[in-house]
Amino acid sequence: MQPSRRNKRDSKVRDGLGADGPSSAADDALLERIQRGAFEYFERNTNPRNGLVADTTREGAPSSIAVVGFALSAYPVGVERGWMTRADAVARTLVTLRFLISSDQSGRAGATGFNGFYFHFLDMQLGTRVWRSELSLIDSALLIAGVLTAAAYFSAKTPDETELRGLADALYQRVEWRWAEHAGAAVVHGWKPECGFLNYGWEGYSEAILLYVLGLGSPTHPLTENSFHAWTMTYQWENLYGFDFLYAGPLFIHQFSHAWIDFRGVQDEFMREKNCDYFENSRRATYVQREYARRNPHSFVGYGADCWGLSAGDGPSAPAQLIAGRRQGFYGYSARGAPYGPDDGTISASAMLASLVFAPEIVLPTLHSLVNEASANADERILASGFNQTVTDAEAGGWMSQGAFGLDQGMLVLMIENYRSGLLWRLGRDNPYIRSGMRRAGFAGGWI
Amino acid sequence: MDRYEQALRDHVRPRDWRNPKPREPYHLLVVGAGPAGLVAARAAAALGARVALIERDLLGGDCLNHGCVPSKALIRSARLYADMRNALNFGVREPANIEVDFAMAMQRMRRVRARISRVDSAAQLADAGIDVFFGVARFTGRTAVDVDGTELRFKKAMIATGSRPLLPAIAGLAEAGFLTNETVFDLTVLPKSLLVIGGGPLGCELAQAFARFGSRVAIAHAEPLFLPKEERDAAQMVSAALSRDGVEVHLNARVVCVRVEDGKRCVETVNDGNVTTIKVDQILTGIGRAPMIEGLGLEAAGVACDELAGIHVDDFLRTSNPRIYAAGDVCLEHKFTHSADAAARIVVRNALFLGRQRVSDLVIPWCTYTDPEIAHVGMYVRQARERGIPVKTFTVPMHDVDRAIADGEEEGFVKIHVREGTDKILGATIVARHAGDMINAITLALVAGIGLSTFARTIHTYPTQAEAIKQAADAYTRTRLTPWIARLLRFWVRK
Numbered sequence: 001m002q003p004s005r006r007n008k009r010d011s012k013v014r015d016g017l018g019a020d021g022p023s024s025a026a027d028d029a030l031l032e033r034i035q036r037g038a039f040e041y042f043e044r045n046t047n048p049r050n051g052l053v054a055d056t057t058r059e060g061a062p063s064s065i066a067v068v069g070f071a072l073s074a075y076p077v078g079v080e081r082g083w084m085t086r087a088d089a090v091a092r093t094l095v096t097l098r099f100l101i102s103s104d105q106s107g108r109a110g111a112t113g114f115n116g117f118y119f120h121f122l123d124m125q126l127g128t129r130v131w132r133s134e135l136s137l138i139d140s141a142l143l144i145a146g147v148l149t150a151a152a153y154f155s156a157k158t159p160d161e162t163e164l165r166g167l168a169d170a171l172y173q174r175v176e177w178r179w180a181e182h183a184g185a186a187v188v189h190g191w192k193p194e195c196g197f198l199n200y201g202w203e204g205y206s207e208a209i210l211l212y213v214l215g216l217g218s219p220t221h222p223l224t225e226n227s228f229h230a231w232t233m234t235y236q237w238e239n240l241y242g243f244d245f246l247y248a249g250p251l252f253i254h255q256f257s258h259a260w261i262d263f264r265g266v267q268d269e270f271m272r273e274k275n276c277d278y279f280e281n282s283r284r285a286t287y288v289q290r291e292y293a294r295r296n297p298h299s300f301v302g303y304g305a306d307c308w309g310l311s312a313g314d315g316p317s318a319p320a321q322l323i324a325g326r327r328q329g330f331y332g333y334s335a336r337g338a339p340y341g342p343d344d345g346t347i348s349a350s351a352m353l354a355s356l357v358f359a360p361e362i363v364l365p366t367l368h369s370l371v372n373e374a375s376a377n378a379d380e381r382i383l384a385s386g387f388n389q390t391v392t393d394a395e396a397g398g399w400m401s402q403g404a405f406g407l408d409q410g411m412l413v414l415m416i417e418n419y420r421s422g423l424l425w426r427l428g429r430d431n432p433y434i435r436s437g438m439r440r441a442g443f444a445g446g447w448i
Numbered sequence: 449m450d451r452y453e454q455a456l457r458d459h460v461r462p463r464d465w466r467n468p469k470p471r472e473p474y475h476l477l478v479v480g481a482g483p484a485g486l487v488a489a490r491a492a493a494a495l496g497a498r499v500a501l502i503e504r505d506l507l508g509g510d511c512l513n514h515g516c517v518p519s520k521a522l523i524r525s526a527r528l529y530a531d532m533r534n535a536l537n538f539g540v541r542e543p544a545n546i547e548v549d550f551a552m553a554m555q556r557m558r559r560v561r562a563r564i565s566r567v568d569s570a571a572q573l574a575d576a577g578i579d580v581f582f583g584v585a586r587f588t589g590r591t592a593v594d595v596d597g598t599e600l601r602f603k604k605a606m607i608a609t610g611s612r613p614l615l616p617a618i619a620g621l622a623e624a625g626f627l628t629n630e631t632v633f634d635l636t637v638l639p640k641s642l643l644v645i646g647g648g649p650l651g652c653e654l655a656q657a658f659a660r661f662g663s664r665v666a667i668a669h670a671e672p673l674f675l676p677k678e679e680r681d682a683a684q685m686v687s688a689a690l691s692r693d694g695v696e697v698h699l700n701a702r703v704v705c706v707r708v709e710d711g712k713r714c715v716e717t718v719n720d721g722n723v724t725t726i727k728v729d730q731i732l733t734g735i736g737r738a739p740m741i742e743g744l745g746l747e748a749a750g751v752a753c754d755e756l757a758g759i760h761v762d763d764f765l766r767t768s769n770p771r772i773y774a775a776g777d778v779c780l781e782h783k784f785t786h787s788a789d790a791a792a793r794i795v796v797r798n799a800l801f802l803g804r805q806r807v808s809d810l811v812i813p814w815c816t817y818t819d820p821e822i823a824h825v826g827m828y829v830r831q832a833r834e835r836g837i838p839v840k841t842f843t844v845p846m847h848d849v850d851r852a853i854a855d856g857e858e859e860g861f862v863k864i865h866v867r868e869g870t871d872k873i874l875g876a877t878i879v880a881r882h883a884g885d886m887i888n889a890i891t892l893a894l895v896a897g898i899g900l901s902t903f904a905r906t907i908h909t910y911p912t913q914a915e916a917i918k919q920a921a922d923a924y925t926r927t928r929l930t931p932w933i934a935r936l937l938r939f940w941v942r943k
Contacts, residue, residue: 194722
């Protein structure tokens, strides 16, 4: 049942860089519509005075630094697609980078960051820490990925773009990655002014591969090479539902790093041992998700070969209800995963679609099915953080997350673009820091 | 004290017991009559040795009196209440009024404990030719022990004094009062609310059991996941299971102080700088166990030890005094009844019959008896990878097992780790309602050197939950079907 390996046609690329292009004009139009809809999030939910982007469209939502990283990566897509002028994109990016470079890095409770990292959530107006949030390593990495993407794209020798690149370089180089190797070789999750380093480490495969690559590529405060080795020691290579893959439950784990890094044909030590690569691994993980939905062990409404996708996102917070004789709770915002859950019948269509680059042959039919089934509000359902057809206290058709979440929109913009043109991958491949980080992590082959 | 408690006492510490006159020198003198001490004494006596067995408190040790036996009996009662509330899952109408009778459950626990205590009663041991001494043992030299004023001389001795609950250093805890595994089974009334400190096996098991009895239970664990030794998925399943049973889970939460207000114990925890106060009627601590080495006169015996590791032993379980051995919790990292049993058998062979059996050769499985149970044997993936062994894990979710579906017990998985490219089993983790039973097949395979492919050739009774192991083996077999072999087979079939 192993999905067939990518064949020559599969790896045919647009401009030598993208994944499979859309198979038809109709698909391309559909993807353009969804991608454009997602891109609008960044146009509408950004503070023009500091470039910070709201975490969600919900009232009072703070900024998430990860979403800012996605916004910085989305602006080049907007320029390429004609949704935004280059000047506007440069201006937005400059506002953001200028705010970041001058932000309070003292690490105090009301600061913006510390040691070049940033607190997870910031006040939209003031840019200061809110919710006693942690100085987040992974969210800082997602931000820095956006910063470097902007620097790679805006390569003109104009004063603005020159300044932009200078700021981006300074922001990257001031990050003290090595400091985060506090409790051993592997990087910690975060830090708080109230208690210091958090008691969490990156155990098991996760989206942190981007964090390690960026940290290892730093010319100023690099992670030790042993950090990546220590982390990959916690990997588990599993045979599940007939698929051999590096296991992680939620889809986003198999996607986030791939928004910026083209993992096709490049292997680190672990993947060499398994004769695989991270792209192929995400492809298999996508198939596992579909297989799980086919089995539908909890008998949730709608699950099947054309309705799948468990990931981190919003979900109903309804009281428990009986489903197939079982008392089923609902988890609100949660990192859902297959096959061990948590799972409460909530599907993330955006996460499913973000796997487009990996397995278009199963993602596009699922997208078509979703569009046909929910024609009236198809786009809304795709852009929403989640929908749940099982929970019964909602109106007919089930529950759907209200508003939009920035991370989902960012992933849609970037991953659809990688499918359509490979733009973000090309920018990543051209980035010397990412190349250096990949090499130091032990990656070889392909474009390395 | 009810009749079951009295029966237990009659077996494990008879009131009218008179210590025998010493028959010196003993071939084997055993200090501590827990699982290790009982096994060693019985085995040595059966082989004709003169054996003395000294116990300061109760025969059967922690396992019988304060550990495995009472906890499993209580867990069984609690599980039934959970099943009753979940009756619809089994196609059964939920009972109209599920009224928990905690006293009845405790009485059953005492009955079970009394019954199991029969087999190793003082009288039975004496009948087996063992000299049973009740009293405090203290070594007075390299070959002698004092038991409350009586000197016993030995040729070989084994220390098996076990362990006691490790008590957390928390301000105000002692003043507020708390339960441990040594006192929790004496409860007569179900606490309305309970905080369990420590998310190891004991803490998780009893948190779930008391929640199922109807206590409002919270559990505070200083690490990000319960059962720190276990695989992440397994630990997360425990967390989810506890939450489902209504336990308030406080992970990564350090308990910093306790105070009493209006008769309630107010417990402050700190999680990433955030302070939370939990108000409860009772506190149960279960943060680990410390070896019992106090008052044994180990210095006089020339036996090296420390407070953390307990008695120092070599791979043959011999202490720094070559005449004295140790077994069980007092010296082993794996503090289980079954590992104490196995170690005691090694000591009898090595001490009395010039054996050279190594404790490092033991394959020790273990199980945490939550619902679902978490069982493990052999290496974890990380351990294998750290040794440079390429690992592949064959995973079968229980929702793919027909019997588990029929039983309404689909939560969990079987994960069997093999050396990549071979069927050599390195270890396994099973999460299932009966994982403790299921893991035994894998343990046998590890001991006997049986590969995973043999499970594929072995007919398993259908339908059973243990079939999950065969399904993992079948998955392994399918991976042997390389594209080249598949082409060859297709060619053969079509010719």
